[in-house]
Amino acid sequence: MKKTISVIGVPMDLGQGRRGVDMGPYSIRYAGLKERIQRLGYNVHDQGNVNVPQAESHDIHDQKLKYLPEVTRVSEDLAEKVATVIAQDHFPIILGGDHSIAIGSIAGITQKHKKLGVIWFDAHADFNTEDTTPSGNIHGMPLACCLGVGHETLVNVAGFAPKIAPENVVIVGARSIDPEERNLLKKHGIKVFDMHEIDKLGIHRVMEESIRIAGEGTDGIxxxxxxxxxxxxxAPGVGTPVLGGVTYREGHFAMELLYQSGKVVSCDVVEVNPILDEHNKTARTAVDLVCSLLGEAVM
Structure with missing residues (x-):
């Protein structure tokens, strides 16, 4: 891991339907992120937040791509900020906000790491487009956008597309995928380890294979x-909770294996919604997982 970490907040809630996720960066910081990471021996620079417009001050012009201009502008700004800290040889941790922020995160990271592997740790695949989305919420589209699939303004954030290749992408923990989205995933050859496979194979084997897919022949994960x-x-404080997910201990073990791989170059942490949370429990879980990713261990 890089010894200097830059934290970037993106208080984005335009990409999904349930308000409150814009407070995610604040709740994760409040849960002690910077202090915990510093105790691991890292230098931490908090770069503040990317400016995100309020939903109340903008109208929705397309029900299939809600807040498209606003999400695009934030993605462009985030891509620029991430590219700057990556160029300084920092390890970026980007705090959401909803998962639409990954459009900007990955656009910024791939300006240095041209061949980037991605592990998408999520109950959902986020592989919808304006043609398949049941909601019009862009937080269900970012992975597709990064692969060059979707609306041209989202696909071409930072001026190039695609950002990543399907053979270097793996989804872990999926348990809620829309029917047409499933067809798109199969069409593009995206490897998905759903909860059935995690139960069958165990998190150790799933993560070993995920690290191989995302890490072999790439500039990092x-x-x-x-x-x-x-x-x-x-993790009760999320906008779209789905029962039967990765356990707390499985999550930690997955992060520990990622740290041991030495391949992770960046991370975004998304969908923490303190309005729906219990005593900041989800934000504290997020901090615990990030610290395991950065090498925190019992011994």
Whole structure:
């Protein structure tokens, strides 16, 4: 891991339908993120937040792509900020906000790491487009956009597409995928380890294979960590909770294996919604998982 970490907040709630996720960066910081990481021996620079417009001050012009201009602008701004800290040889941790922020995160990271592997740790695949979406919420589209699938303005954030290749992408923890989205995933050859496979194979084998897919022949791995991947008993404060998720201990073991791989170059942490949380439990879980990713151990 890089010894200097830059934390970037993106208080984005335009990409999904349930308000409150814009407070996610604040709740994760409040849960002691910076202090915990510093205790591990890292230098931490908090770069503040990317400016995100309020939903109340903008109209929805397309029900299939809600807040498209606003999400695009934030993605462009985030891509620029991430590219700057990556160029300084920092390890970026991007705090959401909803998962649409990954469009900007990955756009920024791939300006240096041209061949980037991605592990998408999520209950959902986020592989919808305006043609398949049941909701019009862009937080259900970012992985597709990064692969060059979707609306041209989202696909071409930072001026190039695609950002990543399907053979270097793996989804872990999925348990809620829309029917047409499933067809798109199969069409593009995306490897999905759903909860059935985690139960059958065990998290150790799943993560070993995920690290191989995302890590072999790439410049590094980006972890996109959606807290709804974790079972709601430990992460209740998310916008779209799904029962039967990754356990707290499985999540930690997955992060520990990623740290041991030495391949992770960046991370975003998304969908923490303190309005729906219990005493900031989900944000504290997020901090615990990030610290395991950065090498925190019992011994």
């Amino acid at each position: 980006h972890l996109s960590l959606d807290l709804d991947s974790i079972d709601p008993d430990m």
